[in-house]
Amino acid sequence: MCIRDRIKNKKVETTVEMLCKGYPEELKEYMNYCRRLTFVEKPDYEYLKGLFGKVIEREGYKDDGIYDWIIAVSYTHLRAHETSLHLVCRLLLEKKKKKKTKKKKQTKKK
Numbered sequence: 404m405c406i407r408d409r410i411k412n413k414k415v416e417t418t419v420e421m422l423c424k425g426y427p428e429e430l431k432e433y434m435n436y437c438r439r440l441t442f443v444e445k446p447d448y449e450y451l452k453g454l455f456g457k458v459i460e461r462e463g464y465k466d467d468g469i470y471d472w473i474i475a476v477s478y479t480h481l482r483a484h485e486t487s488l489h490l491v492c493r494l495l496l497e498k499k500k501k502k503k504t505k506k507k508k509q510t511k512k513k
Contacts, residue, residue, distance in 0.1 A: 408512050419431055419434045419435055419438070423436065427458045427462075429454040429455065429457055430458075432454055433451060433455075434452065436450070453506050480503075
């Protein structure tokens with residue numbers, strides 16, 4: 404069985420309950436709602452936002468408009484196989500290398 408088939412089978416076998424175990428009930432509601440939508444149906448965005456609003460309120464989070472997936476790095480640097488974490492690490496390493504190279508050049512000039 405090829406990797407694509409194994410991934411497909413795993414996705415089919417994984418229930419919403421398994422996927423959302425340990426997370427707020429609203430995530431399961433969200434997933435079930437989205438799965439029930441037909442291709443031509445327009446989602447009720449207010450309802451969906453309200454689900455997450457309930458969690459934010461109940462858990463005492465502050466809705467500051469800053470989300471975990473927002474980072475200060477341009478995604479144009481993201482390579483096809485990288486996650487955003489890989490991107491950040493790679494860019495930090497490149498920055499560190501540039502600093503070292505710059506320091507070496509300055510040392511040679513003296």
